[in-house]
Every structure is written in C-alpha cells, then in structure tokens.
Amino acid sequence: MLSGTYPHRHGIIANEWRDAITGAPEYCTGDTTATYIGHKTQPLDGTSPKNLMVETVGDVLRRADPRAKVIGISGKDRGAILPAGKTGTAYMYMTQTGFFASSTFYMPQHPAWVTAFNAAKPADRWFKKEWKALLPDEAYARSLPDRQAWYGQKAAALPMLMGAPSDEAPGSAYYSQLLRSPYADQLTLDFARAAIAGEGLGKDNVPDILSISLSGHDYINHRFSAESRFSHDHLLQLDRMLQDFFKHLDATVGRDNYIATLTADHGFMPAPEFTAQQGLRSGRIVGNQLLTRVNSGLEEEFGAGKWVSFSGSSLLLNKQLITQQRVDPDEVAEEARALLMEEPGIAAAYTRRELAAGSRIDGPFFGAMQRAWHVDVSGDVQYVLKPYWMFQSSSSIATHGSPYPYDTNVPILAWGPRWVKPGRVDERVEVVDIAPTVASWLGVAPPATSEGKPLPLPTK
Ligand SMILES: [Zn+2]
CATH class of the missing domain: 3.40.720.10 (Alkaline Phosphatase, subunit A)
Structure with a gap:
C-alpha cells in the first residue's frame, strides 16, 4: 500500500516462504x-x-x-x-x-x-x-x-x-x-x-x-x-x-x-462448504498429500528424493538434490507443473523459466502471477487455485490470496476536505496507486520502485 509496488519488486511474496537456495523457513518480517x-x-x-x-x-x-x-x-x-x-x-x-x-x-x-x-x-x-x-x-x-x-x-x-x-x-x-x-x-x-x-x-x-x-x-x-x-x-x-x-x-x-485513506490488502473467499451448497465446485486441498503425490511422480522420472516443497504460492525445487542428481532444473520444474495440473483445484501453474522470461503466455492470470513472483525469493512453479478452492488449514475455514474478484476488489477511500473534494472514481484503479497519491499530497517523489499512478481523485 505504501510502497506502490507488487511482490515482484518488493520481495514480500507471502507471509511465509522458504529460502530459495537452502529451503530454510522464512517469515516476511523475520x-x-x-x-x-x-x-x-x-x-x-x-x-x-x-x-x-x-x-x-x-x-x-x-x-x-x-x-x-x-x-x-x-x-x-x-x-x-x-x-x-x-x-x-x-x-x-x-x-x-x-x-x-x-x-x-x-x-x-x-x-x-x-x-x-x-x-x-x-x-x-x-x-x-x-x-x-x-x-x-x-x-x-x-x-x-x-x-x-x-x-x-x-x-x-x-x-x-x-x-x-x-x-x-x-x-x-x-x-x-x-x-x-x-x-x-x-x-x-x-x-x-x-x-x-x-x-x-x-x-x-x-x-x-x-x-x-x-x-x-x-x-x-x-x-x-x-x-x-x-x-x-x-x-x-x-x-x-x-x-x-x-x-x-x-x-x-x-x-x-x-488526509485519511482507507483500503484493504485483500477481500475474502466464502467458505467452500457454503459455495458447495450453492452448487459451485469448491473444496479444500490437503497440501501435504498433494506434495507427496507430486514428489512421487518426480521420483519416477528423476530418482529418489524429496524434489519439491511449498514456498509461498509456489513449489520450490530442492537445489541440493538437483545438483547431486545432475538433472536440469527446468525439466524438473516442467514435470512438477504437469503433475500439479493433474491435481483437483489447480487452475494454472507457471515455471520459473516462463515467469522470468518477462513476456509471452496467454494462460490465465499470467500477468498477475508474474507480479506476485520474485526472481530471488519465490520458488520454481507458481500456481493459482481455481475459484472457491483453498488449502486446508487448522486455523482457517476460508482464506484469500487468489486473483479472483471476490479477493482483489477492495475499497479505496480518501478523506481530507482541504485536499480531496467529494466524488467517486469510476475508472479502474489499483492499491499500488495509493503510494504515488500520498506522495503527491506530501509534495515528495513517489517511492523509487512505485509502479502505480496518482489516483484521479476530485481535487480543489
Ligand atoms: Zn488473512
């Protein structure tokens, strides 16, 4: 909200992830x-x-x-x-x-x-x-x-x-x-x-x-x-x-x-049981079972070992095992993506090679996934769940973190009668637009990596 950037620049890809080289657990503000x-x-x-x-x-x-x-x-x-x-x-x-x-x-x-x-x-x-x-x-x-x-x-x-x-x-x-x-x-x-x-x-x-x-x-x-x-x-x-x-x-x-600005970092999905009652396909994915299936598939292809683990919204390749077994990491990532796409609830998955290439791909949410993926921090296969699906969790019956409108549509309100006139903005704006807007009120430059543009607010 105050950096004006997406994770591909600010590096905070999730609450938790794993170090891309060692696989050690990391916390966003750890x-x-x-x-x-x-x-x-x-x-x-x-x-x-x-x-x-x-x-x-x-x-x-x-x-x-x-x-x-x-x-x-x-x-x-x-x-x-x-x-x-x-x-x-x-x-x-x-x-x-x-x-x-x-x-x-x-x-x-x-x-x-x-x-x-x-x-x-x-x-x-x-x-x-x-x-x-x-x-x-x-x-x-x-x-x-x-x-x-x-x-x-x-x-x-x-x-x-x-x-x-x-x-x-x-x-x-x-x-x-x-x-x-x-x-x-x-x-x-x-x-x-x-x-x-x-x-x-x-x-x-x-x-x-x-x-x-x-x-x-x-x-x-x-x-x-x-x-x-x-x-x-x-x-x-x-x-x-x-x-x-x-x-x-x-x-x-x-x-x-x-001046007060009010916004939210995300919306929310409904509980899968509730959407199921409405006849919509929805569900909870058991993460460790999915990981076991993907790793078994990779073992058949590349030999024994735990090839991937979860890191943020991606699968992270085991770099040590890849070096040891002398396999091509892009091939392992391709195979991991293919195995992931066989799983229920997965809408799309992109490999490091695709995400790092910077262009191409008409696949669903590719642009959003690129902005949510950081080359040094994220794993090697970034995935999107289908709407109304989530990973099972002991603490959450519903969650967020998807590219769907129920999750990405958030309010942006600004109040400060000396600077902002009453009115509404009907064009598409984004949360990254808040930082350059605040910067313009303060008379300073936007943050160096900001990718938003000042909100087209009514002004006096
Ligand atoms: Zn939350």
Whole structure:
C-alpha cells in the first residue's frame, strides 16, 4: 500500500516462504538480530523490515525531512512493520501480554507513552465480557446465521464469551481471542490515539504518517468466513470505532490538517462448504498429500528424493538434490507443473523459466502471477487455485490470496476536505496507486520502485 509496488519488486511474496537456495523457513518480517522489547521472541517472529526490498512513501518523506514521523501500528507484526518502511517505527500487539511492543530494530526501549499505555493493561477490560451483536437480529439478514457446521465449534455464536469459563486471569489464549473479536481493533485505535498524543503527530508544520492496520476483520473471516454474522457484526462495530477515531482526529489534529485513506490488502473467499451448497465446485486441498503425490511422480522420472516443497504460492525445487542428481532444473520444474495440473483445484501453474522470461503466455492470470513472483525469493512453479478452492488449514475455514474478484476488489477511500473534494472514481484503479497519491499530497517523489499512478481523485 505504501510502497506502490507488487511482490515482484518488493520481495514480500507471502507471509511465509522458504529460502530459495537452502529451503530454510522464512517469515516476511523475520529478523533474528532483533527482539521484541520486553517480550519473548521466537526465531521466526516478525521484528523488522529486513526482507522488504523497497522504500515506502514514509521513507521518501523522512529523507526529505527527518523531522517527519512515520509510525506503523497493528494487531499483527507484519501489518505494522511493512507500512512503516525502512525508517519508520512499528508497534505491534503482543498476544503474550495484550501489550503493544516495538522491537530492538527500532529502539532500545519504549518511550514513556508506550510504557504508560501498557501499564494500564487496557486489553484486560474485556476479560469475561461477552461480544454481543450490535443490532437486532433482522439487521443481519444478509449474513449466515451462527452455528454453521463448518465453523468447527458447535457453539460458535454471538454473544461470545471473551476468555474461557475456567480462566482465572487473562492469558495468551484470551489475548489471542481478542484478535478474533472487535476488541483488538478497539485497542489498536486506542494505541493510535496514544501515539498521536505521545509523539505529537500533526502538531508542527512537518507532515507525519500514521499507518494503522486493523487486523480483526481478517482474523474473523479466517475463523468464521466473510459471510458469517461474526464478520458482519465486526464490520458494523469497526465502522463505529472509525467514526469515533475520525472525531478524535478532528478534535486533536484538526479537520483541515489530515488526509485519511482507507483500503484493504485483500477481500475474502466464502467458505467452500457454503459455495458447495450453492452448487459451485469448491473444496479444500490437503497440501501435504498433494506434495507427496507430486514428489512421487518426480521420483519416477528423476530418482529418489524429496524434489519439491511449498514456498509461498509456489513449489520450490530442492537445489541440493538437483545438483547431486545432475538433472536440469527446468525439466524438473516442467514435470512438477504437469503433475500439479493433474491435481483437483489447480487452475494454472507457471515455471520459473516462463515467469522470468518477462513476456509471452496467454494462460490465465499470467500477468498477475508474474507480479506476485520474485526472481530471488519465490520458488520454481507458481500456481493459482481455481475459484472457491483453498488449502486446508487448522486455523482457517476460508482464506484469500487468489486473483479472483471476490479477493482483489477492495475499497479505496480518501478523506481530507482541504485536499480531496467529494466524488467517486469510476475508472479502474489499483492499491499500488495509493503510494504515488500520498506522495503527491506530501509534495515528495513517489517511492523509487512505485509502479502505480496518482489516483484521479476530485481535487480543489
Ligand atoms: Zn488473512
């Protein structure tokens, strides 16, 4: 959103992938040289923008004027770190404690306003409270009733208790549950208010950037699907939280002193069981079974060994085995693609040779796959699932990450009466257009690798 680029340039191809040479697991914001301040840190935890290969609007702004502050805040480490770019500061929600923390990549210790925010234990105020539906039942006629079989827990319904009945005090299970409720977003916005006050954002005549990533809707949709009443109610509650937040901005920063842009990183697929009920072909692919079949097919052709593994949305060739067996990696990739295409649920797959060639191919979504594939980071066979298909997962009943309209159509809203006139844009625009637009408002150049164009917004 703030780099104006696709993964083929910025290198963040997924949440997780494997090192293309060694096959070792990688995490998008992983960096073992940094740790969370005051919190335990695991090797693949997200602590820095090391893997981000490009600059963001905030980096350009801070280079133009180092007094500018750029702050990223989110329920998820990656939602805070990546928009903060290389030179901003990120704070993320910690499910160990319900606190917000930064990492040693950014600072040795928290400023006083962060310490004070956490000391009040604001996450604890929903413990043993119920998440209740905001509106009467008839307001949710467009959503699925609670307790659908595929929710996994028979009792999944509103009102929902925050914390387990047996819990005596808030713990990590409760703090994680808050992410799948409206309350982590409330906390995130509360922390954003504290950041505005603590850092004096918008106080002087040097512009600042505050990036707030509200993670709740994604967690809820993964857990209960976008057509659930949980998702519907969450969005209603978030809408009211945003109203309060904008009122707060008007009162503190001043209505004519900020521009707000609102967008989303993706849409969502419906749960496959729901689309199946509507007569559509859909399903869940068991990833490790698919991988076993592809590897068995490759063994028949090229000899014993584990030839491929998953990496992001691609199959990664085992480079050591290829060297050892003296086979042509392009031939292995071709065969892996052929085997993959025999699997149910796979719509298209492209090899490294095709993706790196930069042109050709009329196949479905080839251009989108090229932009989603990075030559140094991605694997060797990039694939697209058919609509309404997903990989089975213990944590998600629905997901995103496809090129289909239910997934790629997202809102882009801009508000700032001094700069943006009321109106709508009917031509096709993209999320990569946001960064050059923000850059033009700030009077700085777009990020160097930006491939968007300024949004054709109505202006005064
Ligand atoms: Zn997600």
